[in-house]
Amino acid sequence: MKISFQHINKWFGKVHANNDINFTIPSGTIQGILGENGAGKSTLMKVLTGFYQADSGEIFLDDKAVTISSPEDAVMMGIGMLHQDPLDFPPMKVIDNFLLGTRGGLFPNRKQVEKDITRLSQEFDFQINPDSFVETLTVGERQQLEILRLLWLGVKVLILDEPTTGISANQKEKLFATLLKLASQGLTVIFVSHKLEEVEQLCSRVAVFRQGQLVGEVMPPYDTDQFVYMMFGKSVEVADKSTFRSEVPYIKLENISLEDYRLRLRDINLEINCGEVIGLAGMEGSGQRLFLRMLTGLMRPVGGSILYGGHNFTGRTYPVFQKAGVAYLPAARLEEGLIPGMTLTEHFILSEEHHELFVNQKSAIDLTEDRIREFYIKGTPASQIEQLSGGNQQRALLALLRNKLRLILMEHPTRGLDIESAIWIWSKMKERCKDCTSIVFTSSDLDEIIQYSDRILVFFGGLVSKPIDADTTTVDELGQLIGGKGW
Amino acid sequence: MSLEPRAGQTPSILKKSTWIDFGIRLTAVILALVFTSLILVIAKAQPLEAYKSILQGAFGTTIKFTSVIASWVPLVIATSGLLFTFTAGLWNIGMEGQIVMGAVFTVGAFRIFDETGLDPSLVIFLAFLAGAAGGIFWALLPGLMKIYGGVNEIFGGLGLNFVAKTAAIWLIFGPWKRPGVASGSGTEWIDIPFRLPYIPGTNLSLTILIIAIIVAVFTAIMLKGTHFGLRLKAIGKNDKAAYILGIPTTRYFLLAFGLCGLFAGIAGAILVTSKQYSLIPDAGFGYGFLGLLVAMLVNYHPIWSAVIAFFFAALSIGNTELQYMGLNSYFAGVLQGFLVLFVVLVDGVRKRLVTKL
Missing domain, CATH: 3.40.50.300 (P-loop containing nucleotide triphosphate hydrolases)
Structure with a gap:
């Protein structure tokens, strides 16, 4: 499926997350979307999958203007997205995860679905057992599961948001092989990443984003230094x-x-x-x-x-x-490391040892402001931790380490x-x-x-x-x- | 990078969201009134007349007004206790049973010290201590069951509510039965010197009012101003991360249950010494359940909980007046129920809208 973005704009408060984005992705290609955190890559993808509505601009699928009002809508139109954090249901079985995403029938046809899973799994050389529980799978396997599920739902566009974080080298190889195969079958693959090497290796064309803008489209052969310059506006x-x-x-x-x-x-x-x-x-x-x-x-x-x-x-x-x-920084930031619903200041108070009864708000805010400066966290002392971007959450986690x-x-x-x-x-x-x-x-x-x-x-x-x-x-x-x- | 401190902006943002919050809650109250009125119309009663008579029932005379305060006291104490467990992310459904156990222990203490000839105020003090111990004991049970047995505190509490009530009934009809006949109307009344005296011309004991104010203020300070409160909140929002940040979660879970039980026990002791003077099967008077409603209604905010508890107390007292209009005097329950439902509903709708934006 051919996708075309026309003058897409998206604001979050004062942040212009997508600034007049125009470009076209031909079908059957692997399109790289490259940019540092907060460059607007994920926002654009969420607009495409109906999580957000663009403030202005239009999306064309195969030259037809469409309105995508929800992720479900997107899937119906053939657009599926693999999120950075898997959106599955860990305490349930693989097969139940498949059935959850489907419409219809009071009594789902489990046998048929089971067969489908096994067939798809074999086709891409994955080892996913329909009867195993999702929580026993590794991040890489959960990703494979999600790809299979989206293919099974019949998507024609597959979006992957930073798919190689958290998976092994081996699983990455398998993932890339799968994506190449899918593209050759005519699927459009959108590969969102900030890793130059992967984008260079995999993508047949690359769009580079910086600070909400599309700074350029690049075709092979790629030049790493040029990418770095485009992403950061300077060499690193x-x-x-x-x-x-x-x-x-x-x-x-x-x-x-x-x-x-x-x-x-x-x-x-x-x-x-x-x-x-x-x-x-x-x-x-x-x-x-x-x-x-x-x-x-x-x-x-x-x-x-x-x-x-x-x-x-x-x-x-x-x-x-x-x-x-001894200090421990877990990988699952919002599950084990940080506390959604609490502010940066509250986190800094909690992370230090205190023996007095009352909280000293003033010194806590001072400390937080110091750390925000020192660690370049984009946020205020009163920002709720879950409102920060992933990268800033990681900085916050590091800033919480005691002295x-x-x-x-x-x-x-x-x-x-x-x-x-x-x-x-x-x-x-x-x-x-x-x-x-x-x-x-x-x-x-x-x-x-x-x-x-x-x-x-x-x-x-x-x-x-x-x-x-x-x-x-x-x-x-x-x-x-x-x-x-x-x- | 533009990272200059923006502390100056923070309060105005906070204020704004507080006003939005207030508006949302007001919408819920109005909706609840509309729906309750609708039911009144169906019951062929004049809604305005009904509300007026509730107001009269609550504030018409000094006696009525002080009854409202006397009813506010156990409710605000129960709600305060529940704020600790709610903040820690715990659903202490067992509150009612904990109040009952407080009452059981209080009456037990009076029976023990009845004949000792100790100074009555000392005996009352000891009875309150016993009540507190009873409440703490009964609250720690679901806590321990949760921590060491993996039993969800909702189920533990629910079960223990029945056990507490059954224990009370057994005592009333068994070991503590009145001389002569056992009666569902309760055990023998405690001696007059052990009853907390009312302020002349009112239905209210000054002692319990002071206790309630101390409890409410203590709760607000603990939850809003101290490291203890902040840690409790952290555990409530994400106990795994709180543990890794260095908060001993098990100890704080038990502390939250313990404090909640302490207040439940005190509420039980207050009901015995200033209202019922004996142990009755329904020794908690439903204050535990009502406290859950209040705590949910105020979104676990200590200062508002005192206000809403007063409103609920006024409804409960005022609605007895409705019988004279030929309406059931449990009618206030309809309004209270609608209130909670609409607050939860409106809040859910707001969250939906916020995520859409």
């Missing part, structure tokens, strides 16, 4: 590789074993030194999260011992770890951030390493892991590699290990 330098790793071990793991209902990690031995950064690589769900949560006391090891600065912390709970200077910490554990610290912000955040974190703070983090971006880690652990199906020196390894070597080769 990659940060230097610096290390603050000392020779003083601070954390000692002895024969740690971890278990949850589907995974088992055995006999992990590791020393983490003061100021060291350790990156955890591996497919989503290979045990990195268990490992991080063990280091925070949120997950109790089934065997072995944890020593923090010589003290035995085995079996202690999260508050004890926290008192000892004196010994160990920071982060899941996907720069997920959803543009390159510039990611570089800035890491410079902030590295500053902490100077004061002997150690960092352990997970990321699905191998470049990020190699760039910022001192040592790397690779997780694969319950196995944990020996620490790998980040200076001597390569993306290829890590990729092999993540894929299960070379163990």
Whole structure:
């Protein structure tokens, strides 16, 4: 299906989120939409899928002007969107998720739907069992499920909003293969991303957005520097590789074993030194999260011992770890990290230790304003946290970290951030390493892991590699290990 | 980047949304009145006459007016307790049972200290302590069941309401029955020195009024001004994130239940010492349920809850006057029910509109 935007404008209060957008996407192409956070990419996609109504302008589908008044409307017209956060129903079965999106029949035809799921799943080489519960799937699998569901509903336009955040390298490859196949079948694929490399690899044409405007359309061959210049209006330098790793071990793991209902990690031995950064690589769900949560006391090891600065912390709970200077930044920001419905100021009050009875509003607002400035958060002290954009929520999460910490554990610290912000955040974190703070983090971006880690652990199906020196390894070597080769 | 502080703007924005909020609630009240009037018309009564007689019933005489305040006291105390649990995201449906248990423990204390010859005011004090203990005990049960047994507090509370009422009935017809005959009208009355005296010429005890004001002010300060209140709110909105931010959620859940139970127990003790003077099967008088309605109606806002509780108390007292118009005196319940329904409805519609914009 051919899509054409004509003079689309969208305002949010004083923010001109889409400023007179004009362009056409021919059918059967993979159209890249590139831009940093807040550039207006997601807004335009939400206008296209009926989440928002444009303040002015028109959308043409196959040269016919249409009004899309709701997401359901969009699906009826053949436009489906894969959201950054999956919109499925975790406590229900895959098949029920399919049935929920359909109209009609009091008694749905479960048998037929089950067959359809299996057929589609095979066609794209996914392994999705209609009877498994959605909550047992990884982010990547949930994404596959959503793609299948949209195809099953018969969409002709598939929009993907930052689809590679949170999925493994392997799943990404599979995703790209799927998208290429779909495009060759005549589907229009819209790929929204801020990752240059992916856009260059996948898209047959790219539209670049900056501050609400479409700054240009680019056809292959692509020039990375040109993209960067278009996205930021200037060139961006990659940060230097610096290390603050000392020779003083601070954390000692002895024969740690971890278990949850589907995974088992055995006999992990590791020393983490003061100021060291350790990156955890591996497919989503290979045990990195268990490992991080063990280091925070949120997950109790089934065997072995944890020593923090010589003290035995085995079996202690999260508050004890926290008192000892451990901080945890979960990946699910609005579910585990931040509190929707509360303001930035309230978050900063909560994050600090207080022993007095009454809240000092004045000093809390002062602190919040300082942090807003320091971390370039786009918001006010009275902004509700859920009103901030994803990138700003991530900055807020980092700004909430207390001052004196010994160990920071982060899941996907720069997920959803543009390159510039990611570089800035890491410079902030590295500053902490100077004061002997150690960092352990997970990321699905191998470049990020190699760039910022001192040592790397690779997780694969319950196995944990020996620490790998980040200076001597390569993306290829890590990729092999993540894929299960070379163990 | 333009990141200069914008604290100056904040209050005006807040004020604006408060006014919108007020307007929305006013719409709900008007709708509730319209629908109640409609029902009055169906019942072949003059709506205006009915409202007038409710007003007269509530404020016509000093006795009536002080009865309204006497009825406001337990209601505002119950609502205050519920504000703590609501803020923590807990649905303490067991409030009614907790008030009943407060009354049971209060009466029990009087029975124990009846013959000891202790100073009556000391005995009353001890009875209030016992009532408070009863309320806390009964409130911690659903809390512990939730935390350690994974039982939703709504079901725990619902079950415990029945158990409390059954326990009261068992005591009334069993161990604590009146000499001679057991009666559904309750246990033997407590001795006169143990009854809180009314201000002359009124239906109101000064002591309970003071307690209610202290409780309401304490609740407002705790919830709006302290770290405790803020942490409770954080837990109510997202307990997982609150825990990771460093708030001991289990302890705060129990504290919220405990405080709620404390106020339930005090409400129970007040009902015994200033209203019923005995244990009756319906020892909570429905104040626990009514408190839930008030708390929902004010969207868990402490200061408004005192105002709305007064309105509800006036309705409850005033509507007895309706019998003289040939209407059932439970009629105020219709208006109260409509009020809650419309506030919830209008609020839902507003949220829909806001997300559409």
